[in-house]
Structure formats: structure tokens, C-alpha cells
Amino acid sequence: MTLLYENLLSELKRKNIRLSHQRLKVLEFLAGHLIHPTAEQIYTGLRKEIPTLSKTTVYSTLNTLVDAGLVRVINIENNEIRYDIRAENHGHFKCESCGIIYDFDADIDSLSSGSLNQFEIRDKNVYFKGTCPMCLSEKH
Amino acid sequence: MTLLYENLLSELKRKNIRLSHQRLKVLEFLAGHLIHPTAEQIYTGLRKEIPTLSKTTVYSTLNTLVDAGLVRVINIENNEIRYDIRAENHGHFKCESCGIIYDFDADIDSLSSGSLNQFEIRDKNVYFKGTCPMCLSEKH
DNA sequence: AAATAAGTCGTAACCATTACAAGATTGAAG
DNA sequence: CTTCAATCTTGTAATGGTTACGACTTATTT
Numbered sequence: 001m002t003l004l005y006e007n008l009l010s011e012l013k014r015k016n017i018r019l020s021h022q023r024l025k026v027l028e029f030l031a032g033h034l035i036h037p038t039a040e041q042i043y044t045g046l047r048k049e050i051p052t053l054s055k056t057t058v059y060s061t062l063n064t065l066v067d068a069g070l071v072r073v074i075n076i077e078n079n080e081i082r083y084d085i086r087a088e089n090h091g092h093f094k095c096e097s098c099g100i101i102y103d104f105d106a107d108i109d110s111l112s113s114g115s116l117n118q119f120e121i122r123d124k125n126v127y128f129k130g131t132c133p134m135c136l137s138e139k140h
Numbered sequence: 141m142t143l144l145y146e147n148l149l150s151e152l153k154r155k156n157i158r159l160s161h162q163r164l165k166v167l168e169f170l171a172g173h174l175i176h177p178t179a180e181q182i183y184t185g186l187r188k189e190i191p192t193l194s195k196t197t198v199y200s201t202l203n204t205l206v207d208a209g210l211v212r213v214i215n216i217e218n219n220e221i222r223y224d225i226r227a228e229n230h231g232h233f234k235c236e237s238c239g240i241i242y243d244f245d246a247d248i249d250s251l252s253s254g255s256l257n258q259f260e261i262r263d264k265n266v267y268f269k270g271t272c273p274m275c276l277s278e279k280h
Numbered sequence: 281a282a283a284t285a286a287g288t289c290g291t292a293a294c295c296a297t298t299a300c301a302a303g304a305t306t307g308a309a310g
Numbered sequence: 311c312t313t314c315a316a317t318c319t320t321g322t323a324a325t326g327g328t329t330a331c332g333a334c335t336t337a338t339t340t
Contacts, residue, residue, distance in 0.1 A: 075216060075218050078220070095259075096262070104255045104256050105255055110250075111248075118273040118276075119271070119272055119273060121269075122268075123269040125265075126251060128264050128265070129265075130261040130263065133258040
């Protein structure tokens with residue numbers, strides 16, 4: 001995790017993005033809470049340490065990090081954006097009962113079929129929906 | 141296409157969903173315009189024939205059809221819901237330049253890895269983003 | 281034909297996200 | 311260290327797609 005965090009910092013420096021206090025804290029939160037949080041969750045989580053933090057800053061920082069390629073957007077529901085710092089190829093499973101988003105290994109690259117060979121692909125996403133084992137067992 | 145439409149109607153009857161004028165028109169629009177439209181586009185498209193149509197009805201109808209399993213929601217951007225009537229397993233490619241969403245064949249079922257064998261999967265989605273050939277050629 | 285259920289409609293509310301402008305911070309140059 | 315311009319942060323207000331709600335209309339049942 002520390003390694004991940006260090007890599008992110010050098011990546012920011014390389015792209016000439018200032019390492020402000022707020023940005024570092026947002027990155028730290030993402031690296032330390034691999035729960036695909038919403039902007040609201042990040043905001044609430046950081047307010048303890050930074051009482052003056054503004055929600056606008058969280059959104060603005062996240063957009064900056066997404067543009068820089070350090071953070072990925074997860075669009076599963078249309079009424080909330082989730083953010084993910086993990087870069088490796090993986091899919092997301094959202095439990096419709098508890099709302100938790102799980103990572104799962106998926107060979108996404110093997111999907112790109114020949115019918116898209118004239119297209120410039122910049123981003124690949126896979127998500128499933130259903131019920132997680134924990135919620136399944138509670139239904140008894 | 142007519143075949144598709146007929147199948148949808150019998151499916152609605154089977155589920156005891158009334159075949160109101162508005163619902164038939166929404167279905168007809170979806171079957172006749174395979175462009176993954178927004179609710180707004182459906183609303184605008186149908187107002188010519190049904191001047192009294194309400195946007196609320198379009199949303200309500202779409203939600204009914206989605207719950208009945210006849211229509212699928214496509215969440216790619218967080219600020220618009222797109223609707224798709226095609227049922228077969230396929231992925232979506234959204235061009236970030238012109239906004240068009242293309243279908244492409246993808247063996248989505250081959251993705252479900254073993255790490256999800258305790259999960260109840262109800263819905264699988266794959267979408268890519270990038271630039272389509274048309275927009276690529278215009279960049280010259 | 282009356283009664284009950286379901287569907288439609290318009291308006292208003294909701295709420296996550298963004299726009300904007302003023303004030304604060306940062307990093308580089310001298 | 312100081313200055314200065316560029317960038318970043320903040321709060322408030324706006325945006326806009328979607329939903330809640332209540333009145334009215336249409337369909338189905340008895």
C-alpha cells in the first residue's frame with residue numbers, strides 16, 4: 001500500500017500536478033480504503049482530519065486524478081460515481097442488497113473482438129450485479 | 141424487427157402488464173430505433189404522434205419494462221440512462237467524440253471467473269470507451 | 281353500470297455534480 | 311527571504327436528469 005502510494009506521488013510530480021495537502025489526503029484515503037468510495041464517503045472520511053475541507057475540492061481533486069489516469073471512475077448506478085485506485089485489469093461486482101462493490105479477476109483484454117478493429121479503445125469496463133454470499137446467507 | 145416486437149407484446153401479456161397506447165409506442169420506438177436512446181430522445185421522438193405524452197410516463201414505462209426484463213439499462217455516463225431492447229449478449233462501445241453507442245459482439249459469459257462462484261449473478265455488463273472510426277477520420 | 285385497479289399526466293421535489301468568483305496556497309525567480 | 315503569477319481551495323448557487331406525489335383518465339371486474 002505504501003508502495004502504491006509512493007508510485008502515485010511520483011506520477012503526480014511527473015505530470016506537474018501540485019501535491020497539495022487535500023490531494024495527498026484524497027489519494028491516501030483511496031489507497032487506504034479499497035472500497036470504491038463515493039465522493040461523499042471520501043468527504044465524510046476526511047473531514048475528521050481536515051474540518052475545512054470542501055466537497056467541491058473532493059470532486060475537483062477526483063476529476064484531476066481521473067484525468068491524470070491515477071484514478072478510475074466506476075459507473076454502475078446512474079445516481080452515484082464510485083472511484084477506484086486499483087489499476088490492474090479487473091471487473092466489479094455490485095451487490096444489490098448491501099451495495100458493496102467487490103473486485104474480481106477478469107481477463108477483460110480477451111474480450112475485444114475483431115469487430116472493433118477500426119475503433120480506438122481508451123477504456124474497458126466490466127461489471128456484474130447480483131447478490132453477494134453474505135447477503136445470500138442472511139435470506140434464510 | 142416485427143418479430144421482435146410481437147415477442148415483446150406476448151411477453152407483456154404473460155406478465156399481466158397492460159398494453160396501453162403509450163407503452164406500445166415506447167416499445168415500438170425502441171424496436172425501431174436501435175440507438176440506445178435516452179428517455180429524453182424517446183419523449184421527443186414520440187411527441188409528434190402523441191402530443192399529450194408526458195415525460196413522467198416515458199420514465200415510468202421504461203422502469204416497468206426494465207423490471208419486466210424486456211429492456212436493459214445501459215449505464216456508461218453518470219448523467220444519462222440509456223435504454224436497450226436487444227437481449228443477446230453483447231458489449232457497448234461509446235464514442236467520446238460523437239456520443240454514439242455501438243454494439244459489438246462479446247462473449248461476456250466466458251468472463252465469470254471462479255472467484256464469483258459463491259455469488260448470485262443477475263446481470264452482466266461490458267462497455268468500452270474511445271473514438272469511433274468516423275470521428276477518427278475527421279481528425280485529419 | 282358501478283366499483284376497483286392500473287395508467288397517465290403535470291408540477292414540484294430531489295440530489296449528485298458542476299459553475300463560478302473570491303480568497304488562499306504553492307513553486308519559481310530574483 | 312520576498313515577490314508574483316499560476317494554481318488550488320472554498321462556499322454558494324445553479325444545473326439537470328430522475329423520481330414523488332396527487333388528480334384525473336382509462337381499463338378491467340363483478
